[in-house]
Amino acid sequence: MPDLELSFASGFEAHTFEAIAKELRASGAKVELRRRPPEGPYAFLEWLIPTALILWVAKPYLQEFSKTTGELHAKAFHAGLSRLWSKVFGPKPEVTYNIVSSSGKYKSSVFSAALSLRALRNDNGEVIHLLPMVTSSEDFSLAADRFIQLMQSHYSLEGADGLTKTMPLVKYLNHPNFQALIYMNPETKRLELIDYVESSKAGKLITHPIPE
Numbered sequence: 001m002p003d004l005e006l007s008f009a010s011g012f013e014a015h016t017f018e019a020i021a022k023e024l025r026a027s028g029a030k031v032e033l034r035r036r037p038p039e040g041p042y043a044f045l046e047w048l049i050p051t052a053l054i055l056w057v058a059k060p061y062l063q064e065f066s067k068t069t070g071e072l073h074a075k076a077f078h079a080g081l082s083r084l085w086s087k088v089f090g091p092k093p094e095v096t097y098n099i100v101s102s103s104g105k106y107k108s109s110v111f112s113a114a115l116s117l118r119a120l121r122n123d124n125g126e127v128i129h130l131l132p133m134v135t136s137s138e139d140f141s142l143a144a145d146r147f148i149q150l151m152q153s154h155y156s157l158e159g160a161d162g163l164t165k166t167m168p169l170v171k172y173l174n175h176p177n178f179q180a181l182i183y184m185n186p187e188t189k190r191l192e193l194i195d196y197v198e199s200s201k202a203g204k205l206i207t208h209p210i211p212e
Contacts, residue, residue, distance in 0.1 A: 003029040003061035007054040009097065010038045016094065017053075020083045027076035029061060046109055047130075047181055047196035051116040052097035053088065059120060062151050078141055085140045088114045089131075109133070110205060111183065117144065119151050122158060125176035127151065130183045130194070143184040146191050150182070150210065162211040163193070169208045170195045182210065 004024055006017055014033045024031045039050065064073050087094045089112070097113040110132065117129040129147045131140065153161040163180065167173040170193060173180055181194040185207075192207035199206045 001030075001058060002032040002056075003058050004031045005034055005054075005056040005058075006031070007034045007036055007050075007056065009036055009050075009052045012052065012095070016087070020080050020087070023083055024076055024080035026079065027072045029073065029076065045196055045200050047111075047194065047200065048179060049113070051113055051130075052095055053084075053115045055084070055115070055117050057117065057119045057148075057151070059151075059155060062119065062148060063155060065148055065152065078144070081141060081144055082137065084115070085135075085137050088112065089135050089137070089140065117147050119147075121163070121176070121180065122154060123176040125173075126179045127154075127163070128179050128181050130181060132183070132186060135186075139184065139186060139189075142189060146184050146189075147182075149212075150191055162191075166193045166208050166210045169193070170197075172197060183207075185209075 006021065008014075008017065012035070014035065017033055021031045021033055036050070061073070093114070095114050111130040112133050112135065115131060119127050121127055127150075129143065131143065135143070150161075150163055154163045157164075163182075167180060170180075172178050181196050182191050183194060184190065185192050188209075190212070191210045193210055195206045195208070
């Protein structure tokens with residue numbers, strides 16, 4: 001099992017992301033690039049549609065950040081993120097992505113369809129960190145740090161952590177089949193849990209702050 005996996009949509013080529021993988025491997029991390037099969041139009045909520053790039057972060061790798069090798073991991077991780085930001089959010093992004101509904105129309109979103117971060121919860125459900133359409137390099141780096149801290153706490157505290165305490169506020173998250181969507185509020189710089197069903201019904205973002 002890799003420490004980090006960069007999964008990319010079928011329209012992209014692996015060589016596009018080799019420089020990112022090289023940076024991430026600098027700490028000795030096992031990094032894999034994986035092309036996903038064609039995904040076609042979607043009929044379900046746009047919140048749940050896979051982004052063009054998905055950076056999966058494994059539990060053992062996250063736990064290493066708090067050990068003796070943590071500084072080395074963190075340096076390489078952020079070097080890779082810097083290259084990733086340039087490809088997705090930089091002045092001349094190479095990765096752009098549009099979400100197409102089952103009717104053939106493009107779906108608009110407050111979040112980027114190009115990139116998300118993911119990890120597994122203690123119950124083996126997914127945590128998906130979404131990013132605003134416009135995300136600065138500084139906010140991207142900070143959001144990644146917040147994500148790492150959130151998941152480290154989730155793994156070590158096992159039920160007494162902020163994510164687990166917040167999830168009951170979104171009634172359908174009591175089952176691992178449902179993904180927990182989060183994002184970093186660009187104003188408060190704090191992570192929030194997204195209620196994507198109620199947000200879709202209301203036509204606006206409905207969230208719950210995650211305590212640190």
